[in-house]
Amino acid sequence: MIQERIGKHMKIGVLIELFKDTNIDERFAELRSMGMESCQLVCWNREILHDDKVAEAVNVAVEKHGVHITAFWCGWEGRRVWDFYEGQLTLGLVPSDYRVERLKMLMEGSDFAKKIHVKDFATHVGYMPENPYDPKYEEVLVACKAIVEKCRENGQNFLFETGQETPVTLKRAIQDIEKALGKGHVGINLDPANLLMYGKANPVDALDVFGEYVMGIHGKDGCYPTDGHALGAEMPLGQGKVNYPAFIAKLKEVGYQRDITIEREISGEEQKKDILMAKEVLEKLI
Numbered sequence: 001m002i003q004e005r006i007g008k009h010m011k012i013g014v015l016i017e018l019f020k021d022t023n024i025d026e027r028f029a030e031l032r033s034m035g036m037e038s039c040q041l042v043c044w045n046r047e048i049l050h051d052d053k054v055a056e057a058v059n060v061a062v063e064k065h066g067v068h069i070t071a072f073w074c075g076w077e078g079r080r081v082w083d084f085y086e087g088q089l090t091l092g093l094v095p096s097d098y099r100v101e102r103l104k105m106l107m108e109g110s111d112f113a114k115k116i117h118v119k120d121f122a123t124h125v126g127y128m129p130e131n132p133y134d135p136k137y138e139e140v141l142v143a144c145k146a147i148v149e150k151c152r153e154n155g156q157n158f159l160f161e162t163g164q165e166t167p168v169t170l171k172r173a174i175q176d177i178e179k180a181l182g183k184g185h186v187g188i189n190l191d192p193a194n195l196l197m198y199g200k201a202n203p204v205d206a207l208d209v210f211g212e213y214v215m216g217i218h219g220k221d222g223c224y225p226t227d228g229h230a231l232g233a234e235m236p237l238g239q240g241k242v243n244y245p246a247f248i249a250k251l252k253e254v255g256y257q258r259d260i261t262i263e264r265e266i267s268g269e270e271q272k273k274d275i276l277m278a279k280e281v282l283e284k285l286i
Contacts, residue, residue, distance in 0.1 A: 010248075010256065010286040012219070012279050013038030013070060015263040018048055024057050028065040034276060038068040040216070040261045041118070044075030049108045055115040062116070070259045071120035071159065071189060071216050074109030076102035083230055091164065092126020093143045094136055103143050107150050114154040120216055121151050122159035122189040130169050132176075145177055152185045159187050159215055163194030167201050167209035174213055187215035191263070192242045193222035197232035204246045211254035219262040219278055234265050237278035248285040260286070 016027050016039045031039055041058070048054050062069065078098040079090045093099050106123060113121050125144060129137045144158070151158040160170055170188065177186050188210055192203030207214070221240030223232040238244065260282055264274045 010251070011038055011259045012036055012282050012286070013040065013068075013259045013261045014275055015040050015042055015073075015218070015261055017041075018043040018045070018054070020045060020048065024054075024061045025064065028061045028067045031067060032065050034272075035279065037066060038070050038259045038261070040071040040073050040122070040218075041069055041116070042073040042075070043109070043112075046077055046105050046108065049074075049105070049112040052115070055112060058116045068259075069116060069118045070261060071122050072109065072113035072116065072118045073122045073161070073189070074106055074113075076105050076123065078102065084225075085229055087164070088127050092124045093140050094126035094128060096136075096139065099139070099143060103146065106147055110147070110150045110154050110156060113156060119156050120159055120187075120189075121147075121154075121156045122161050122216065124161045124164060125173075126164055128165040128169055128173060130166065132172065137173075141173060141176055144173065145180055148177055148181055148186050152181075157185050157187050157215060159189040161189045161194070161218075162191050162206070163198045163200065165200065167195070167206040171210045171213070174210070186213075188213045189216035189218065190214045191218035191220055192247055193218070193220035193234060193240060193263075196224050196241050197222040197234065199225045199232065203242060204250050207247075207250045207254050211250075211256075214251075214254070214256055216258060217251070217256070217260045219260045219282055220264070221278075236264070236274040237262065238281045244281060245285060248282070 013036050018041055081087050081090045089095050110121050128140055148158045174186055195201045195203045195206055221237040221242045222234045223241050225232040262275050262278045264271050
């Protein structure tokens with residue numbers, strides 16, 4: 001099966017979001033017309049996770065177009081504000097008001113990923129505390145352990161999306177999960193732009209901290225924040241502060257051989273133009 005393919009060198013794919021009205025056959029045809037053969041699927045709609053017709057449509061389109069879905073990126077319900085203030089209260093599994101229902105949705109997302117034969121399952125966990133003695137750190141860790149165990153049952157890996165925590169905090173969390181559950185089934189989906197946009201780290205240096213855990217990459221670019229309340233700006237790949245020549249070289253150094261999935265957080269023709277430009281930049285480097 002195509003989903004079992006593991007590339008021996010980096011390939012370039014693109015992020016595709018699943019909505020209720022998404023024609024996945026058309027999206028995969030467009031992906032192939034752009035000269036790519038892999039994607040990460042993203043879904044924030046809980047109803048879709050229970051729709052077997054959507055899962056079947058994805059499976060049919062995968063076989064028809066020869067597309068490799070490298071990861072299923074699962075969102076979560078409830079209010080979400082992408083900044084440094086409200087974000088602390090609304091994002092991921094950190095806010096206790098949302099944690100139970102979001103954990104349930106992520107479990108459902110893992111089951112959906114199994115239906116479409118995807119082995120890597122990713123999400124944002126939220127602003128994990130730097131202080132391991134902060135009660136919320138242990139609370140979030142308990143939730144993450146439950147997701148890792150669910151992924152293990154489904155033959156999957158759980159990937160933390162980078163951004164809202166420093167590299168050392170993320171590595172500590174993974175190590176603490178491994179102490180409890182043993183090695184395996186947990187890793188990182190590294191978004192280099194997020195590390196910059198949240199002001200958490202230089203992504204090249206971050207690979208020295210957690211490189212061995214990286215199992216997915218978002219090809220995205222951005223800038224450091226210049227306002228203490230707001231994230232840095234996302235930019236077309238090659239126009240932000242991610243040093244892609246150094247980043248790709250470092251990925252090769254740490255032995256990364258999986259795909260790079262281009263993400264551009266706008267829509268329409270401008271998005272497609274920026275994706276193709278990003279593909280051109282990355283192809284020269286990999």
